[in-house]
Every structure is written in C-alpha cells, then in structure tokens.
Amino acid sequence: MPIEDRDDAYLVTHALAKHTLSQLRDVQTEQVSFRKGLVKLGRICGYEIIDGRMETEYVEIDTPLEPTMGEQVRGLDDVVIINVLRAATPFVEGLLKAFPRARQGVISASRDEEAGREDDGSFPITVDYVKLPEITEDDTVIIADPMLATGSTMCTVLDHVIENSPEPENLIVLSAVSAPEGLLRVDDEFPEADLLTVSIDDYLDDDGFIVPGLGDAGDRAFRTT
Numbered sequence: 001m002p003i004e005d006r007d008d009a010y011l012v013t014h015a016l017a018k019h020t021l022s023q024l025r026d027v028q029t030e031q032v033s034f035r036k037g038l039v040k041l042g043r044i045c046g047y048e049i050i051d052g053r054m055e056t057e058y059v060e061i062d063t064p065l066e067p068t069m070g071e072q073v074r075g076l077d078d079v080v081i082i083n084v085l086r087a088a089t090p091f092v093e094g095l096l097k098a099f100p101r102a103r104q105g106v107i108s109a110s111r112d113e114e115a116g117r118e119d120d121g122s123f124p125i126t127v128d129y130v131k132l133p134e135i136t137e138d139d140t141v142i143i144a145d146p147m148l149a150t151g152s153t154m155c156t157v158l159d160h161v162i163e164n165s166p167e168p169e170n171l172i173v174l175s176a177v178s179a180p181e182g183l184l185r186v187d188d189e190f191p192e193a194d195l196l197t198v199s200i201d202d203y204l205d206d207d208g209f210i211v212p213g214l215g216d217a218g219d220r221a222f223r224t225t
Contacts, residue, residue: 003052008183009195010052017044021176021198025214035090035221038146041176041198042094049142049196050076050098053170077101078138080168084109084145084157085129087218091144091176099142105132107160109153111208121181123208125156135165141172146217148178148197149210151185158190167192176217177201179210 004011023029024037056071079102083092086108096102107130111123118124135141143161148154154173162171171193173186178197181204186195201210219225 002048003196006200008180008187009178009197009200011200012045012048012196012198014044014048017041017048017198020044021214024176025212027215029220031220031223038090038176038217038221039094039097042091042144043097044094045174045196045198046095046098049140049172049174053172053194054140075138075140075169078136078140078169079103080105080133080135080139080141082107082132082141082143082157082161084143084153087146087216087221088144090221091146091174095142095144095174102142103133105161106130107132107157109156111150111152121204121208122150122152122155122185125152127156127160130160132161135161135168137166137168139168140170141168142174143172143193144174146176147210147213148173148175148182148186148195149204150179150208151182151189154182154186155189158186158193162190162192170194172196177210177213179204 002014004013020037020041055074057074058069059072061070079099081095081102082105108128173193173195175197177199203211205211
C-alpha cells in the first residue's frame, strides 16, 4: 500500500516519493532543483493523503452521451494546511497542487540552537508569528514541515493549532524525513495526531540533526547559511 502503518508513524511508500527524496538527500542537488524537489514531494504526499485518508462518494453526472454515475472525493473543501516557516514553504506549494482550495495557516517557529538542548533532548522554541484560519471538526488539518527532528518545534506548533479549536476529523503531521526520537515525542504528547513521513531515518546527532537526513532544508531551498 502507498501508506504503510509503522506503529508510531505512517510511511509514504510511493516509488516516486522515495525517488524524489533520494534526489533531495544528494549533496550535489543545487538550490533550484532542491526547491522543486520539495514541491514535487509535497504534491505526491498530498495525493497519497487523498487516496489513503479521504473518502469518495458516488454522484450523478451527465456525459455528452448519457447520464452515468461517477465518484468524487469528499471533503476537498474542508482542508487546512499549516505552513511551518520557512522550510515548509515549497513543501506546502506542492500540497496546494493537490488541495488548491485549502485554507492556509502560517506559524513561524524555530528552535533556539544557541540555548542548547534540554536534558530531555528537546530545544527551546521561539514563535514569532501565528496566523491560523478557523478549524472545524469536519476538517482535515495537515501540518507540514520537511524535517521532524527532536519534535520540539512540532509540539509547539500543535499546541497553537489545537489550543482553541475542536479536534478535526483528520489531524496529520507531514514530514519528508523524521527521526525516531521526534516521532516518539510527538506521538506521546499528541496521540490524536497521525504522523506521516516519507522516511524514518536512523538517529539524531549530538546537535539534534537528523542522520542521514538531507541537511538544513531551509538553507538548501533558499541559499542561506
């Protein structure tokens, strides 16, 4: 199946998703190709969410020849995509190709690397900006961030998303690569969220970076250091 249950997370196993991720990992992939790769990966993941998590319904349609029955996806107008700035921006661009009518939210959240990691392995998180649409219990909410490392940023983002909203029909945390430690932390603190990723990588290094990972997705996409 394109989405595989791995207990603590769901894995996108689509061949093109794995192919695109391999290109993103390559240190030789330059900025434009890297950014386009994140867009492509977001689009693939969006289609996999539609196929694996959303229901269809039969509808009557008129073809040029005669009436017939067709199928359509339910809930495409009830999708909220949360962009975790800044690395998720091209990733979300791809998701919007699958969900063009999605309502969008933005959260600027980043870890304070100068403060260092806490005893539990997490980082202090700074939130500079939050703008979220109304979320209802009928919605599919997708929180997109290419990297799920320690889980510190994602847990902070989830706090903001669910603080004043009813529990949506689907709450999905979407990443390209994830570390086991981050998946465990998010799953422990927010069991209502489904964790969806293209790869569960090996471990976090002493600085909290995913290994083998793909480097700093934001820096590679926007040519900053």
